[in-house]
Amino acid sequence: MSFDDFDLGEPSLSDLAAIEAEWPQIEADLAELDAEIRTLYLADHGGPTELDWRRKRRSESTLTRTAARPVRPIHRLRPAA
DSSP, rough: OOGGGGGSSOOOOHHHHHHHHHHHHHHHHHHHHHHHHHHHHHHTOOOOOOHHHHHHHHHHHHHHHHHSOOOOOGOOOOOOO
């Protein structure tokens, strides 16, 4: 695969709709990653606080809920305004 094989234009409406449909999962993944990084950092700097552990549990819970949530089929999505 060469560099010329990639379309460097703007994303299509269907691409944007797919991203919008998957955004809750992406957001949950980013929150979980952020909580994990903070926990690892604080492990070497005095340890996480109760609030940090609460954030970690909340991000894990959100990640589980969004992973179990069915995503609507892409062809039924309307384009973002």
